[in-house]
Amino acid sequence: MSPMKVILSSIRISLFLMLLCGLLYNVIITGIAQAVMPGKASGSxxxxxxxxxxxxxxxxxxxxxxxxxxxxxxxxxxxxxxxxxxxxxxxxxxxxxxxxxxxxxxxxxxxxxxxxxxxxxxxxxxxxxxxxxxxxxxxxxxxxxxxxxxxxxxxxxxxxxxxxxxxxxxxxxxxxxxxxxxxxxxxxxxxxx
Incomplete structure (x- = not known):
């Protein structure tokens, strides 16, 4: 595998994981918290x-x-x-x-x-x-x-x-x-x- 392919692959994986862990996970957990316990999720x-x-x-x-x-x-x-x-x-x-x-x-x-x-x-x-x-x-x-x-x-x-x-x-x-x-x-x- 060429160094350029390794770099591009690393960038794609990093972007995917940033979106998954940094955005999607937080949106899902916040949505669940707002649905299950809205008062606590909003700061009590x-x-x-x-x-x-x-x-x-x-x-x-x-x-x-x-x-x-x-x-x-x-x-x-x-x-x-x-x-x-x-x-x-x-x-x-x-x-x-x-x-x-x-x-x-x-x-x-x-x-x-x-x-x-x-x-x-x-x-x-x-x-x-x-x-x-x-x-x-x-x-x-x-x-x-x-x-x-x-x-x-x-x-x-x-x-x-x-x-x-x-x-x-x-x-x-x-x-x-x-x-x-x-x-x-x-x-x-x-x-x-």
């Missing part, structure tokens, strides 16, 4: 009552209004293009400073809840920095502040947390978790904003 988008997009149930957001449940700390400020965390050791001065600042911010916003009852996930970030969930304990620890600011009874807020708590996957994997965006949307309906 959450809409408000008006039909406006408010976020994704897979990506955390920062909530600054003290009337709402607060998310985990994010070392990347919830900017999805830079997913990740610095992975500081507990002895790292930057980590110690950030945790101390988080504790001070907690004390300022939540004077009714002692720091000894502060769930660790409210002062630590997840591996991605984008985790949309907090533990049920982290949500419950925020109830005194939210109740005081909104006038909603603590029992009603506990019911909101309970109804937004996702169980372990298949009953055994992971930990119970609360999606903060969904919880705050339900809280917003109660507040009437």
């Amino acid at each position: 988008i959450i809409y408000n009552e008006k039909g406006d997009i408010v976020g994704s149930e897979l990506i955390g957001q920062s909530f600054t209004d003290p009337q709402f449940f607060q998310s985990r700390v994010s070392s990347i400020e919830y900017k999805a293009e830079g997913s990740g965390t610095p992975n500081y050791a507990p002895s790292n001065p930057d980590m110690i400073k950030r945790v101390q600042e988080s504790i001070e911010a907690w004390k300022a916003k939540n004077p009714d809840v002692p720091v000894s009852e502060l769930p660790i996930d409210l002062i630590s970030n997840s591996g991605s920095g984008l985790d949309p969930h907090i533990s049920p304990e982290a949500a419950l620890a925020q109830i005194p502040r939210i109740s005081k600011l909104t006038g909603i009874a603590p029992g009603q807020l506990e019911s909101l947390v309970s109804s937004n708590t996702q169980a372990r996957e298949f009953g055994i994997l992971g930990e119970p978790a609360v999606n903060v965006l969904k919880l705050n949307l339900d809280l917003q309906k109660k507040i009437g904003k």
Whole structure:
């Protein structure tokens, strides 16, 4: 076989495989995903009552209004293009400073809840920095502040947390978790904003 035939054959095979694996496969898999689970295939988008997009149930957001449940700390400020965390050791001065600042911010916003009852996930970030969930304990620890600011009874807020708590996957994997965006949307309906 001449070198020119080998080159042309290689180019044809490469083009065929690029079309097959790079285009056709992706179109087929995307089509199947859109048919079988359209919501998840489109990013698990959450809409408000008006039909406006408010976020994704897979990506955390920062909530600054003290009337709402607060998310985990994010070392990347919830900017999805830079997913990740610095992975500081507990002895790292930057980590110690950030945790101390988080504790001070907690004390300022939540004077009714002692720091000894502060769930660790409210002062630590997840591996991605984008985790949309907090533990049920982290949500419950925020109830005194939210109740005081909104006038909603603590029992009603506990019911909101309970109804937004996702169980372990298949009953055994992971930990119970609360999606903060969904919880705050339900809280917003109660507040009437």
